[in-house]
Amino acid sequence: MSMVDKMIRVRRSSREDRRRPVLLAIAGDSAAGKTTVAKGIVDALGPHRCTLLSTDDYHRYDRYERAHQPFTALHPDCHHLGILAQHLQLLATGQPILKPVYDHSTGRLIRPQLVEPTEVIVVEGLLPLHSKLARACFDITVYLDPPEHIRRGWKVTRDTTTRGYTEEQVLAELIEREPESAAFIRPQRAHADIVVRFAPIEARDDPPGTPLSAALLMRTTVGQPDLSEALQPGMARTMHMRLARDADGRPVDSVHVHGYASPEDRATAEKMVWHALGLDGSAPPEALGRIGADERSTPLAITQMLLLHHVLAAAR
Structure with a gap:
């Protein structure tokens, strides 16, 4: 048997041994409640059955680099959405990924993390339903749509208590982000x-x-x-x-x-x-x-x- 034949057999065998995970997408604007909804599902199933993946980890820039860009974190150009779609395809076929990691407490991109697929993978974030390729990977898609005044209150509370922002910074950021929220985040509602x-x-x-x-x-x-x-x-x-x-x-x-x-x-x-x-x-x-x-x-x-x-x- 040639080396090529052996490699084909190994690949074929490994694919047959893997059970295809179920992928759930939870999309929504910043502080819409995505992590709260997702965490309950992950905790109920347990880490041996369910993995949580945040699309925030696919930020193209850290917090300090982003401050000098002509767009906010809601813009698709601020994310590695092509890599996200590739990783979703790998996970959907039962293959592991080396996922980037964004640390919200410091605003830095840190060491990547190996993610092995489990029975269920919950993907939550700003733009999981933005691309057709990514949407095709999900078995079920959800969009969280709280009234804006509720979401803004949640965002002020979260960002001032856990992410090191002042209330004035959060309110200014909400105003700055609104056009991109309307252009890129809220249209995902139609795909849920x-x-x-x-x-x-x-x-x-x-x-x-x-x-x-x-x-x-x-x-x-x-x-x-x-x-x-x-x-x-x-x-x-x-x-x-x-x-x-x-x-x-x-x-x-x-x-x-x-x-x-x-x-x-x-x-x-x-x-x-x-x-x-x-x-x-x-x-x-x-x-x-x-x-x-x-x-x-x-x-x-x-x-x-x-x-x-x-x-x-x-x-x-």
């Missing part, structure tokens, strides 16, 4: 199978501190789960579904989970959705719905359950 909005309910005058509700647009681009078991009339105070119109006028199912519901009703809704989706275990994992160390959100938990359903169904 599920669009999620965490926000107060406009028609209500809930007191400060009331947990945010969630509205999920469930597009027909993927097979959506049957939630009829969980959407009983008695559950309408906590969760309901209605037919809505998408931005392009097409009909979509819109699932609403109310943050203002009582703790008892929220706990019941979580259990009913968990069983309606046929997920493993008698109760949802504690990792779902977690916001920080001490706060939980039922709308977040149910959103994460729906995404878990999709990735596990794809894995099967």
